[in-house]
Every structure is written in structure tokens, then in C-alpha cells.
Amino acid sequence: MRIKIWLVEWPFFLALFGLFACGLLNQYSAGGWSHFVRQALFMGTGVVVFLGLYFVDYRRLLTWPRIFSIYMMYVLLLLYMAVSGKRWLVFGGFSVQPSEFAKPLLVALLALFFAHQHEPRLRFPLFVLANLLIGVPMVLIAVTDLDQAFLLFLIGESLIFMAGLSRRLILAIAVAGLALSLMVGPPFWRHLKPYQRARILAFLKPGKTQKKWSYQTRQALIAVGSGGLLGQGFRKGLSSRLHYLPAKHTDLAFAVWAEEWGFVGSILVLALYALLVFYALKAGYLARDPLGRFLAFGAAMGLFWQVFVNLGGVLHILPAASLPLPFLSYGGSSILSTLIMLGMVASVMRRRFSFL
Amino acid sequence: MTSRKTEEIYQRRFVAAGYFVLFALLILLIKLFYLQIVRHDYFWKLARARTFYRVSVPAPRGRIFDRRGVLLAGDRPSFNLYLDPFYLRGKEDRVLRVLARILDEDFVALKTEYILKKRKSYGEILFRRGLDWEKVARLEARRYYLPGVRVEARPERFYPFGRSFFHLLGYVSTVSRKDLARLKARGYGPQDVVGRTGLERAFEEVLRGKKGEREVERDALGRTVRIVSEVPPRPGKDLFLTVDASLQKAIYGFLKGRSGAVVVMDPRTGALLALVSAPAPDPEKFLRGFSSLEWKDLNRDPLRPLLNKALLAYHPGSTFKPVTLLAALEAGVISPSEKIYCPGFYRLGRRVFRCWRKWGHGKVSLVQALAQSCDVYFYVLGERLDIDYLARFARACGFGRPSGLGLPGENPGLVPDREWKRRAYHEPWQKGENLVVAIGQGALEVNLLQLVKFYGAIANGGRLWRPFVVREIADPSGKEVDLFSPQQEGRLPVKSSSLRWVLAGLVEAVNGKYGTGKAARLKEILVAGKTGTAQVVRKTMEEGKEVPYEKRDHAWFVAFAPARDPRLVVGVLVEHGGHGGRVAAPIAARVLRLYFGGESP
Numbered sequence: 037m038r039i040k041i042w043l044v045e046w047p048f049f050l051a052l053f054g055l056f057a058c059g060l061l062n063q064y065s066a067g068g069w070s071h072f073v074r075q076a077l078f079m080g081t082g083v084v085v086f087l088g089l090y091f092v093d094y095r096r097l098l099t100w101p102r103i104f105s106i107y108m109m110y111v112l113l114l115l116y117m118a119v120s121g122k123r124w125l126v127f128g129g130f131s132v133q134p135s136e137f138a139k140p141l142l143v144a145l146l147a148l149f150f151a152h153q154h155e156p157r158l159r160f161p162l163f164v165l166a167n168l169l170i171g172v173p174m175v176l177i178a179v180t181d182l183d184q185a186f187l188l189f190l191i192g193e194s195l196i197f198m199a200g201l202s203r204r205l206i207l208a209i210a211v212a213g214l215a216l217s218l219m220v221g222p223p224f225w226r227h228l229k230p231y232q233r234a235r236i237l238a239f240l241k242p243g244k245t246q247k248k249w250s251y252q253t254r255q256a257l258i259a260v261g262s263g264g265l266l267g268q269g270f271r272k273g274l275s276s277r278l279h280y281l282p283a284k285h286t287d288l289a290f291a292v293w294a295e296e297w298g299f300v301g302s303i304l305v306l307a308l309y310a311l312l313v314f315y316a317l318k319a320g321y322l323a324r325d326p327l328g329r330f331l332a333f334g335a336a337m338g339l340f341w342q343v344f345v346n347l348g349g350v351l352h353i354l355p356a357a358s359l360p361l362p363f364l365s366y367g368g369s370s371i372l373s374t375l376i377m378l379g380m381v382a383s384v385m386r387r388r389f390s391f392l
Numbered sequence: 393m394t395s396r397k398t399e400e401i402y403q404r405r406f407v408a409a410g411y412f413v414l415f416a417l418l419i420l421l422i423k424l425f426y427l428q429i430v431r432h433d434y435f436w437k438l439a440r441a442r443t444f445y446r447v448s449v450p451a452p453r454g455r456i457f458d459r460r461g462v463l464l465a466g467d468r469p470s471f472n473l474y475l476d477p478f479y480l481r482g483k484e485d486r487v488l489r490v491l492a493r494i495l496d497e498d499f500v501a502l503k504t505e506y507i508l509k510k511r512k513s514y515g516e517i518l519f520r521r522g523l524d525w526e527k528v529a530r531l532e533a534r535r536y537y538l539p540g541v542r543v544e545a546r547p548e549r550f551y552p553f554g555r556s557f558f559h560l561l562g563y564v565s566t567v568s569r570k571d572l573a574r575l576k577a578r579g580y581g582p583q584d585v586v587g588r589t590g591l592e593r594a595f596e597e598v599l600r601g602k603k604g605e606r607e608v609e610r611d612a613l614g615r616t617v618r619i620v621s622e623v624p625p626r627p628g629k630d631l632f633l634t635v636d637a638s639l640q641k642a643i644y645g646f647l648k649g650r651s652g653a654v655v656v657m658d659p660r661t662g663a664l665l666a667l668v669s670a671p672a673p674d675p676e677k678f679l680r681g682f683s684s685l686e687w688k689d690l691n692r693d694p695l696r697p698l699l700n701k702a703l704l705a706y707h708p709g710s711t712f713k714p715v716t717l718l719a720a721l722e723a724g725v726i727s728p729s730e731k732i733y734c735p736g737f738y739r740l741g742r743r744v745f746r747c748w749r750k751w752g753h754g755k756v757s758l759v760q761a762l763a764q765s766c767d768v769y770f771y772v773l774g775e776r777l778d779i780d781y782l783a784r785f786a787r788a789c790g791f792g793r794p795s796g797l798g799l800p801g802e803n804p805g806l807v808p809d810r811e812w813k814r815r816a817y818h819e820p821w822q823k824g825e826n827l828v829v830a831i832g833q834g835a836l837e838v839n840l841l842q843l844v845k846f847y848g849a850i851a852n853g854g855r856l857w858r859p860f861v862v863r864e865i866a867d868p869s870g871k872e873v874d875l876f877s878p879q880q881e882g883r884l885p886v887k888s889s890s891l892r893w894v895l896a897g898l899v900e901a902v903n904g905k906y907g908t909g910k911a912a913r914l915k916e917i918l919v920a921g922k923t924g925t926a927q928v929v930r931k932t933m934e935e936g937k938e939v940p941y942e943k944r945d946h947a948w949f950v951a952f953a954p955a956r957d958p959r960l961v962v963g964v965l966v967e968h969g970g971h972g973g974r975v976a977a978p979i980a981a982r983v984l985r986l987y988f989g990g991e992s993p
Contacts, residue, residue, distance in 0.1 A: 274443045310417050
């Protein structure tokens with residue numbers, strides 16, 4: 037099958053490569069040449085996977101038995117991770133974070149699951165089943181990585197929203213949710229690790245004085261705020277250069293970027309993410325088949341929630357979460373998992389015009 | 393439901409999701425705008441305050457050299473260890489353990505000390521002074537593991553001659569919190585040193601130089617990363633003195649075990665060759681700090697080591713007699729050939745004034761009176777002289793006003809007259825007081841510098857030179873800045889014939905058969921001098937009884953040599969030393985012998 041160049045959604049690809057460039061520059065600034073090289077290596081690997089997905093027909097690739105069996109094996113892996121209390125698997129020189137791959141897998145699985153229903157409304161048994169599919173990996177991931185599990189919940193529930201809920205169901209969920217949170221909330225709170233509790237408290241009671249910000253929040257805000265309109269310049273950010281920013285390669289990578297490139301640079305990155313998300317949504321909107329629709333929507337929300345939760349933490353809109361920002365943060369697992377989702381979106385985009 | 397309708401429902405949901413995403417991104421955008429544009433100044437200020445800080449760079453203090461260029465006071469680098477509790481918070485134990493290993497000290501003791509010092513200071517703690525090279529190297533090598541630990545080389549004052557120069561040079565010490573309020577306006581900071589006494593204080597502005605300033609970039613662990621800008625310090629200027637270090641040191645040795653002072657001056661210019669006061673504390677101790685016990689001992693010591701006795705005022709005793717004699721000769725109340733009979737006492741009205749020699753001197757001439765220090769002779773002069781005339785004359789000889797050397801803390805003494813008596817006691821002057829002042833007692837007080845200055849004038853034919861000790865102030869680059877030339881304050885208001893008579897008496901005092909200052913006689917060189925035994929309490933020694941130290945007489949001796957062509961005036965004071973001829977004269981003799989090459993120290 038030949039690609040018809042005039043039909044390719046160029047802004048989508050340009051935005052993707054723009055983010056690659058930003059991510060590489062940012063890693064070079066935050067971690068130096070070694071981080072740059074490794075990040076480029078991750079991106080290269082990701083691009084191969086991305087192109088593979090792009091050229092393969094997702095309808096043929098994603099079949100229920102195939103994805104479900106991967107899902108089952110994945111759950112076993114998560115079980116092992118949860119029992120051993122590890123977040124990382126080390127292969128040679130690289131470590132892999134299995135929880136990152138829950139996002140594309142869940143998107144694919146739920147898309148397949150919802151694609152078979154004929155009504156735009158989820159029946160109750162299916163709703164329960166879908167939540168079960170989300171819940172199992174979520175709970176297992178929560179053991180080692182609460183933030184990632186929360187993200188998974190957001191993505192899964194977004195897909196359920198797209199699948200549709202009746203008014204009665206929404207009401208029931210609201211009531212049950214309220215009851216559950218009252219019952220489970222306090223013990224859950226007590227089981228949080230101190231730093232997790234502190235983070236939430238730091239968010240809920242920020243206060244006006246600087247002392248009440250946690251160290252991480254304070255440094256992130258100083259870094260972002262001191263960037264100003266045009267930034268302090270590439271590799272010149274005081275916060276990142278002098279190690280005031282903790283987790284500057286990963287969780288607070290955006291703070292490094294905002295400090296060095298200023299408001300202009302921040303808008304650029306935000307715009308690039310927005311382009312990706314909106315083109316993914318557009319792909320879903322235009323998709324002719326239910327599978328493509330759900331795939332594109334899941335991937336769009338997968339990207340959106342990651343960006344929103346991470347930036348919300350950095351900008352002190354949400355509690356600080358230790359989640360990577362796709363492409364800007366260092367990490368192969370994050371890049372690979374995001375590119376798998378975007379590869380599926382690209383595939384959906386391409387298939388739009390083939391009337392099979 | 394038709395598939396067309398289903399599709400529409402899904403599309404509506406996509407649009408809803410799109411608006412949701414748009415809304416969320418807008419929130420991010422607004423917050424970004426708020427942080428980066430609206431609050432930028434605030435955060436930039438926070439970032440700067442966190443990252444940059446200013447440190448002052450101490451200026452090397454000017455050095456002090458003796459007449460031959462021997463270093464008397466200089467700066468040497470001292471490696472000081474600072475701890476910053478702000479960066480240590482939460483990792484005290486880990487860091488202090490590493491530190492204890494490097495300093496080779498006990499961890500528990502170290503931690504206790506840290507906690508105590510932390511409570512007492514704000515900001516950085518000066519934890520150790522004067523680390524040796526090896527420890528500095530080990531600390532620097534482990535800098536990465538020691539956040540909040542800083543080693544800084546600061547210039548520290550040191551005095552190669554130690555105690556012997558203490559009272560002349562003075563000392564420096566760190567600005568205390570109490571001083572800081574006063575000194576801040578003049579640019580002193582809490583780590584700076586300031587000259588406290590002696591030349592260090594008198595020439596503080598010359599010696600201190602000007603501090604530099606450095607703006608430093610600091611990383612999150614408190615380590616200095618980069619110097620952003622620097623204004624280099626301007627070192628203080630050097631002082632070149634007229635004193636001779638080896639002479640000064642030897643003289644300090646001569647005074648061992650005694651409390652007193654020696655001043656050696658060149659009568660031809662007023663240049664001081666030595667100014668010693670003993671005993672003296674170790675000047676470097678003032679920087680490192682005394683223990684409270686040491687400090688208490690220093691203050692309770694009856695030998696009063698903290699006072700410069702060359703600047704304190706005492707009764708001059710018989711050393712004042714040449715003044716009385718010159719005044720009498722000028723006033724014409726005695727002729728040089730007149731002899732006065734001394735029966736051992738002198739009666740004025742109902743009061744009896746005793747000569748120091750109970751059985752009297754018999755008939756004494758002018759020369760004999762000086763040589764044997766006959767009190768009766770001078771009682772007679774005192775009775776014949778008007779006190780106001782004597783006081784005016786004494787002031788013209790340099791008494792009753794500062795000697796002009798310029799060291800801080802000089803007591804100018806007191807020359808009494810009628811006006812003074814009326815103001816101080818609201819009583820008229822008594823004739824008897826004339827007699828007491830004439831032999832250098834009563835209310836009369838002089839200091840050693842004034843005496844030396846006066847005897848120098850007798851020696852050089854009547855010129856009163858202002859004593860000085862700094863001969864040159866020089867820029868450290870070697871460029872000369874200021875040369876001091878000798879300053880003549882005036883002349884003794886006397887005829888040269890009177891001076892010759894006094895000189896004859898002073899020569900006889902040392903060389904005559906009955907001279908009181910025979911202990912200062914030298915073989916090759918003709919020495920002239922005058923002893924003095926100043927009473928501290930009115931009643932002198934009781935027979936067979938040991939007088940308590942603080943009631944013993946002060947011993948004086950002032951000499952110059954060679955008598956015909958003087959090159960040296962030596963003044964000796966031994967506090968509570970007893971008899972001037974027995975105690976002070978031998979010390980003067982040793983000084984003269986040393987100077988003229990006889991005796992090595």
C-alpha cells in the first residue's frame with residue numbers, strides 16, 4: 037500500500053518531531069551528552085516501533101485473542117513486580133519500567149472490548165467487566181507506583197466515558213463513589229507513605245509563604261517563574277545547573293525547559309502537545325470503525341492525562357506526581373509506551389481513507 | 393439505532409472531550425502566564441537570593457618592620473573551617489562523622505561542640521581555626537561528601553617576637569558583637585579584626601587596607617561553583633619602625649620577673665630604639681582566644697601585664713631633680729657655686745622634711761647634690777622657687793602634656809600649680825608642697841617617655857625632640873608613601889651654662905665616688921644618668937619588716953651616653969622595684985653595654 041503524501045496529517049508528525057527535538061535539547065541541558073545520546077537512542081527505538089505500527093493495519097494486528105493473551109501475561113508480570121516490590125526490570129545496561137506499558141496495552145484492550153458493542157451506551161455488566169480489566173493492572177501497579185496507577189485510572193475511565201454511560205449508571209457511580217471514599221478514604225490515607233501524604237498536604241494547604249511549599253514544589257516554581265518571557269538561555273538555567281531542582285531529568289524536566297526557554301518555550305511545548313492530542317482526537321472523530329475510534333481516543337487521552345498530571349504537578353495546580361513528561365523527561369519506557377499509542381493513532385489516521 | 397445516529401453520538405463525545413482538553417490546557421497556560429510573566433520578578437529574586445551571595449575578601453593587613461627590616465608583625469594564612477547549619481540540616485550525623493574522621497577527633501565530642509556552637513551563632517559557624525595543610529587537603533578532596541562545610545584561608549596576624557613587642561605594637565582581635573554596632577559605619581564586618589592597642593590601634597586606618605568583595609554562585613549543597621565578580625582587596629600599608637628588634641627583645645629579657653618599662657631613644661632625633669613594657673601577654677592569644685581562667689589570671693596579676701608602663705604616670709622621684717635645678721638656675725635663686733648644708737632633714741615651719749640619707753650629706757655643692765641626690769639641697773631650691781614658675785618651667789620641658797609619640801592610652805601626668813590646687817581641692821597652695829614637688833613627689837606625675845625626652849634634651853644641648861617610632865609608611869608595592877622626619881618641639885628654656893652644670897652632676901652621679909647611679913658605669917664610655925626612688929606611700933620601709941609588694945617604691949633610672957656626644961638615652965622604670973640605683977641602674981647599664989657592643993644579650 038502506497039502512502040499518499042498529500043493525505044498525511046503533517047502537523048501531527050511535525051509536532052511529534054518537534055517534541056523529540058525539545059526532549060533532546062532538554063536532556064542535553066539537564067544531564068549532559070550522555071543523557072542526550074541515550075534519549076536519542078530511546079527515541080530511535082520508539083520511532084521504529086511507531087513506524088511499524090503505522091504501516092501495519094491495526095485491524096489486523098489488534099485481535100482480541102492476541103491482545104488478551106498479552107494482557108494476561110502482562111498481569112502475571114505485574115503480579116511478580118508487585119510481590120517483589122520492584123518498579124524496574126534491569127536488562128543489561130537498560131532498565132525497563134513495566135508499569136509504563138500498561139497504558140498502550142489497556143488502550144488497545146479496552147478499544148477491542150468496546151468495539152464490539154453496537155449501542156453507544158455501555159450496559160452494566162460490560163461496565164463492570166471493563167472496570168475489572170482496568171482495575172486488575174491498576175491495583176497491581178499501585179503497589180509500587182501509585183501515581184502511575186492513578187494515571188491508568190484516568191485513561192481507563194476516559195475510555196469508559198467514550199463508550200457511554202446511562203444517566204442512572206452515572207448517578208449510581210456517584211453515590212457509590214461517595215460512600216466508598218468515606219469508607220476507604222481514612223484507612224487509605226493512613227497507608228500512604230509519609231512523602232505521599234506530605235505531597236497531598238502541601239498541595240491542599242499551600243499557604244502564601246514560601247516555607248509552606250515543599251522543597252520540590254518551591255524549587256519547581258522558582259525555576260519556572262524565574263524563566264520569565266524568554267528564559268535564561270539554553271544550559272544556563274540556575275536551578276538546573278546548580279542542582280537546586282530535584283528530579284530534573286524526570287519529574288521536573290518541564291521546569292528545566294521552562295526556566296531555560298521561558299514563557300515562549302513553554303507555550304511552544306504546550307502547543308506541540310496540544311497538536312498531538314487534537315490530531316489524535318480528530319483521527320478518532322473521523323474514524324469509520326469503532327476500533328479506530330476508541331484506539332485514537334484512548335491514545336489521545338493517554339497522552340493528554342500524562343501531560344496534564346505532570347505539568348499540573350510542576351505548576352502547582354495538582355499535587356506533585358512522580359510521572360515522566362513524554363519525550364521531555366528522560367526514560368525509554370515512557371517514550372516507547374507513548375510512541376506505541378501514537379503509532380496506533382497514526383495507523384488509524386492512515387486507514388481513514390481506505391474503504392474496506 | 394442507526395449507525396449514522398450512533399456515529400453522531402460518538403462525534404459529540406469527541407467534541408466534548410476536545411473542549412475538555414482545551415479547557416485543561418488553558419488552565420495550564422494561565423498558570424504558566426501567571427508564574428512566568430506576572431510573578432517573574434518575585435521568582436527571579438528568589439532564584440538570585442538562593443544562588444548568589446556576596447562574601448567580603450579580607451585585605452592583608454599592613455606589615456610592621458623594625459629599623460633593619462626585620463618583620464615584627466605580619467599576616468599568615470590561616471585555614472578556617474566553617475559549618476553552615478542550613479545545609480547540614482538533616483544530614484548532620486553523616487557529615488560530622490566524615491568530618492570527625494578527617495579531623496581525627498571523636499564524633500560525639502564533635503557533635504556536642506557543633507550543637508553548642510550552633511546555638512550561639514546565627515548563620516555560618518566558625519568551627520576550627522588554623523587547620524594544617526594535610527587536613528585542608530583531605531577536606532577539599534572529600535568536598536562532595538561534605539555539604540555545608542567550607543574551608544577558607546583568611547589572613548591571620550602573627551608576631552614573630554611575641555611578648556616583647558606587645559605593648560609597642562599592640563594586638564588585633566576580632567570585632568565583637570558589641571563593637572560591631574560602632575564599627576559597622578567604618579566598614580567592619582563580624583569576621584574582621586581591628587587593632588586594639590599600641591601601633592596596631594594608632595595606625596589602624598593605615599594598616600587595615602580595604603576589603604574586597606566577591607560575588608559567588610552557590611549550588612544547592614552550598615558549594616561554591618563560580619566566582620561571578622570580584623573586587624580585589626587593597627592591602628594595608630607597611631610600617632617601618634625606628635626600633636631595633638634585637639635590642640627590644642634583649643631588654644624584655646632584662647626585665648624578666650619584674651614589672652616595668654624601658655624606653656631607649658636617640659637624643660639626636662627623638663627616634664625610639666626600643667619601647668618595652670613587661671610583663672606582657674602573648675599578642676596572638678587575643679585572636680585565638682583566652683580561656684576564662686587565663687583571662688582572669690591576666691587581670692589579677694599584680695605585675696599588671698595588660699598595662700603599658702611606659703605610658704603610665706608615676707611620681708618621678710629624684711629623676712625630676714634636674715628640672716628643679718635648671719629652674720632654680722634660670723630663676724637665679726641659686727648660684728652654681730653655692731653650697732648648702734644637709735643635716736639629714738630640713739625644717740619648714742613646724743614640719744620636718746627628711747633627706748633620704750638620715751645622717752645627712754654635710755655641705756653639698758650643686759654637682760654633689762645631683763650626684764648623691766641630696767634631698768635637702770632641693771628642699772632649699774623648692775622653698776626659694778615660686779611653684780607657678782616651677783610648673784611653667786616643667787611644662788616647657790615637656791611634662792604635663794603627651795609626649796607626642798601618639799600611642800593610645802598615654803597618661804600625660806600632672807604638673808601641679810596653684811591654679812590646679814584650687815580647682816582640684818578648693819584649697820590654697822601650701823609652701824610645704826613646693827618642697828615635695830621639688831624632689832619629684834607630691835602631686836607631680838610624669839611618664840617614662842616624658843623623662844626620656846627631657847633627658848635627651850639635656851644630652852643634646854637643649855633641643856626637645858618629639859619621640860617617634862614610625863619612620864616610614866610604605867605601600868606594599870614598594871612605592872614609598874610617607875617618610876617621617878624628626879620634629880623638634882622646642883628648646884629647654886635654659887642657658888647652655890646651666891645645662892653644663894646639670895650634665896656635670898649627671899656624670900658625677902654615675903661616675904663619682906658617692907654617685908647613686910654607679911651601677912650604670914661603663915669602662916670605655918662615659919655615662920651620665922640620674923636615679924630615682926619614688927615613694928608609693930608616704931612612710932618608707934620600716935626596719936626589719938618586709939614591705940608588701942604594692943607598697944614598695946618605684947625604681948627609676950634615666951641615663952644617656954656617651955656623655956659628651958650622646959647617642960642614646962635609656963629610661964628605666966621598675967614598678968615597686970625599690971631603690972633606683974640598685975634596681976633600675978643595672979638594667980640601664982646592660983642596655984648601654986649591649987648597644988655599645990660590650991655585652992651580647
